[in-house]
Amino acid sequence: MARETWVGVDVGGTKVLAVRVSADGEVEAMATRPMPGRNADESAVEDAVELAARDVYDDQEPVALGISAAGLVDGAGERYLFGAHLPWRNAPVRDRIAERTGLVVVLDNDANCAAHAELVVGAGQGADSMLMITIGTGIGGALVLGGRVVRGAHGLAGEFGHMQVVPDGLACECGLSGCWEQYCSGRALERVTRVALGRHLDGPEVAAMAFAGDEVARQAFASIGTWLGVGVAGLVSAFDPQLVVVGGGVSAVGDLLLAPARAALADSLQGTAYRPVPPLVPARSGPEAGAVGAALLARDRR
Amino acid sequence: MARETWVGVDVGGTKVLAVRVSADGEVEAMATRPMPGRNADESAVEDAVELAARDVYDDQEPVALGISAAGLVDGAGERYLFGAHLPWRNAPVRDRIAERTGLVVVLDNDANCAAHAELVVGAGQGADSMLMITIGTGIGGALVLGGRVVRGAHGLAGEFGHMQVVPDGLACECGLSGCWEQYCSGRALERVTRVALGRHLDGPEVAAMAFAGDEVARQAFASIGTWLGVGVAGLVSAFDPQLVVVGGGVSAVGDLLLAPARAALADSLQGTAYRPVPPLVPARSGPEAGAVGAALLARDRR
Numbered sequence: 001m002a003r004e005t006w007v008g009v010d011v012g013g014t015k016v017l018a019v020r021v022s023a024d025g026e027v028e029a030m031a032t033r034p035m036p037g038r039n040a041d042e043s044a045v046e047d048a049v050e051l052a053a054r055d056v057y058d059d060q061e062p063v064a065l066g067i068s069a070a071g072l073v074d075g076a077g078e079r080y081l082f083g084a085h086l087p088w089r090n091a092p093v094r095d096r097i098a099e100r101t102g103l104v105v106v107l108d109n110d111a112n113c114a115a116h117a118e119l120v121v122g123a124g125q126g127a128d129s130m131l132m133i134t135i136g137t138g139i140g141g142a143l144v145l146g147g148r149v150v151r152g153a154h155g156l157a158g159e160f161g162h163m164q165v166v167p168d169g170l171a172c173e174c175g176l177s178g179c180w181e182q183y184c185s186g187r188a189l190e191r192v193t194r195v196a197l198g199r200h201l202d203g204p205e206v207a208a209m210a211f212a213g214d215e216v217a218r219q220a221f222a223s224i225g226t227w228l229g230v231g232v233a234g235l236v237s238a239f240d241p242q243l244v245v246v247g248g249g250v251s252a253v254g255d256l257l258l259a260p261a262r263a264a265l266a267d268s269l270q271g272t273a274y275r276p277v278p279p280l281v282p283a284r285s286g287p288e289a290g291a292v293g294a295a296l297l298a299r300d301r302r
Numbered sequence: 303m304a305r306e307t308w309v310g311v312d313v314g315g316t317k318v319l320a321v322r323v324s325a326d327g328e329v330e331a332m333a334t335r336p337m338p339g340r341n342a343d344e345s346a347v348e349d350a351v352e353l354a355a356r357d358v359y360d361d362q363e364p365v366a367l368g369i370s371a372a373g374l375v376d377g378a379g380e381r382y383l384f385g386a387h388l389p390w391r392n393a394p395v396r397d398r399i400a401e402r403t404g405l406v407v408v409l410d411n412d413a414n415c416a417a418h419a420e421l422v423v424g425a426g427q428g429a430d431s432m433l434m435i436t437i438g439t440g441i442g443g444a445l446v447l448g449g450r451v452v453r454g455a456h457g458l459a460g461e462f463g464h465m466q467v468v469p470d471g472l473a474c475e476c477g478l479s480g481c482w483e484q485y486c487s488g489r490a491l492e493r494v495t496r497v498a499l500g501r502h503l504d505g506p507e508v509a510a511m512a513f514a515g516d517e518v519a520r521q522a523f524a525s526i527g528t529w530l531g532v533g534v535a536g537l538v539s540a541f542d543p544q545l546v547v548v549g550g551g552v553s554a555v556g557d558l559l560l561a562p563a564r565a566a567l568a569d570s571l572q573g574t575a576y577r578p579v580p581p582l583v584p585a586r587s588g589p590e591a592g593a594v595g596a597a598l599l600a601r602d603r604r
Contacts, residue, residue: 072573082573090576129455143540150447152542153431154578162572163536167468174572234465238445238540240454270464270476271374271384274392276456 003060007103008295009053010068010110010288011035011045012249013085013137014186018052019288020062021295025121027288031055038173040087050100064104064301066294067097068113070140075155077107084162084173085137106298111140111158112149113293114247114283119144120296122245122284129241133160133232134248134283134290135224135257138173139181143239161185165231184227186250192220207253221256228257229264229280236269236278247283247290254282305362309405310597311355312370312412312590313337313347314551315387315439316488320354321590322364323597327423332590333357340475342389352402366406366603368596369399370415372442377457379409386464386475387439408600413442413460414451415595416549416585421446422598424547424586431543435462435534436550436585436592437526437559441483445541463487467533486529488552494522509555523558530559531566531582538571538580549585549592556584 005028009018013035020029033052036044053065071083078095080088098105108116115132118124124132128147134140139161143150150157161181162174169178182188186203193206196216201209209217232244244265251257262280269277283289307330311320315337322331335354338346355367373385380397382390400407410418417434420426426434430449436442441463445452452459463483464476471480484490488505495508498518503511511519534546546567553559564582571579587594 072577082576084572141540145447145452150541153544153580154542156577157540157542159539159542159572163539164467164532164570165469167532176570176572179572230466230469234536235540237461237465238443238459238537239452240456240459240461242455268466268478270386270461270478270481274384275374275458278455 005058005060005062006064006066006295006299007053007056007062008066008068008291008293008298009049010290010294011049011086012070012110013038016048016052017288017291018056019291019295020056020058021292021299023299025296027292029056030288038085038087042087042091045087046096046100049097053101062103064106064298065097065101066113066298067093067105067107068110068290068294069093069107070110070136070138072156072159073107073109075151080107104298106294106301108294108297109140109158110134110290111142113297114140114289115142115144115149115293116297117285117289117293118245118247118283119147122289123281124243124245127242129239131232131235131239131241131244133228133244133246135184135228135246135250136186136248138185138187140248160231160235163231165227180227180231184224184231188224189220189250192223193217196220203250210253210256218256221253222260225257225260226264229261230268232261232280233265233268236265241278243278244280245283246280247285247287249287251282252287258282307360307362307364308366308368308597308601309355309358309364310368310370310593310595310600311351312592312596313351313388314372314412315340318350318354319590319593320358321593321597322358322360323594323601327598329590329594331358340387340389344390344393347389348398348402351399355403364405366408366600367399367403368415368600369395369407369409370412370592370596371395371409372412372438372440374458374461375409375411377453382409406600408596408603410596410599411442411460412436412592413444415599416442416591417444417446417451417595418599419587419591419595420547420549420585421449424591425583426545426547429544431541433534433537433541433543433546435530435546435548437486437530437548437552438488438550440487440489442550462533462537465533467529482529482533486526486533490526491522491552494525495519498522505552512555512558520558523555524562527559527562528566531563532570534563534582535567535570538567543580545580546582547585548582549587549589551589553584554589560584
């Protein structure tokens, strides 16, 4: 009998990332393709998803394919409804990719996928309640209660990135203004750096400078980290979770982001003399958490 | 055999309100006592609780007593931990009131009590998921999932009032700044009116003026109503509930508050062309929801 594998594809604002996992959840292969951009044709995104997926196929086809996407996915896991960074609008993504690949496909929001990965193989193993925040181009989120991802009445729970944190604040791609992800995301990191330096650097460049000790770059991470802690404090007031797990591409810098976030969380939470502050920890499945979680959802739902 | 009744006492920032309910949840009597203030002795608050409770006793003692309190109550329902408007600090309120009255006592956060009332006898009957917001001196909140109030890892879920909505905003009694309840509460209503008129009016006076058509008073309700909608939009993004129920003393004005809240909710939610906006409805158990819910919790837990 053939060895079984599952493929997960994470569709983000800047890239499409695919992984292949084994039956025990080990990541065996990884590939990325560029994202065509939010004004591209929907089919161009589907091309990128299919190509990235096939990049990680073994000599056997995978058993099933999971798709993790930044934005609103319907409760049935059939349609991508809306998102600030992707061109899909009310698009039957699950069936389109199933038709292209001939595989069983599952579709979920990226942060829901990341939370599933963390619960199964990551920092949230055994957790009853957990807040998951993914920081990439924007912010994704998921809420775990009773050991499961809360999907909400319409499948839309966990869309933390578009909570307003600044009245009449920065305009957001979603059409609103002052959204949390305008202050705490890869895009925000780039904006803060651009304002300070007068030139554009992308996120990995800012990270490299920060690790080399550059003070402007470190302050840029401190800025988005502080906003991370402020927003998490609000969500901790609302949910009172056991722990907070932070994933997504930007989280790969670790304490450059998480140390200021922990300080702001403790400073922004009511009554900390009388209540515990939950630990804020990095996602163990790393920036690939969405893709890994999508693959594990495909595995666990077959 | 004697007729059975239950008493609920709601301890808020400005008054202590007691109700007596029958076995089928009907409110049979109501009484209020003034709150001694947040700098009073803890025992002065307990005096007010006991006096208000005894004011509504039938000729028989009630079967049990429920206490609803604005602020943080521990997960075991034994201690009042901390709150901006009450003097109790890590106080064993359940046992103190049990000793004073000789009754079985249950203790919970005011908005958790209000949510229980709405689920059992109010606007949330049959709801699987619901967001409960109570607007009194400050903001209380509760989250219902799976038909039950979510208590959180430490019993502290639903503390929405101290989520930051304005960076470096108005100072809050809790020690933080920019908290939601500084912009959307009875206190906020009084502040907005005071700034506009140059003199102090209390909430009921502002309400009377608004009902009489006074434009300043109507604008004051529109201001806190708009902030209600903005904050609710953030929580709807996070939880995706079936409905939003608004209770607490200030909610007694109805659409003066709720109409601007509904408009701001629809304007502040991401992707409303692709997602439903949940109904925002008044609590059916009215401003007494906390006290009624506390009595029903005492009934349902005996």
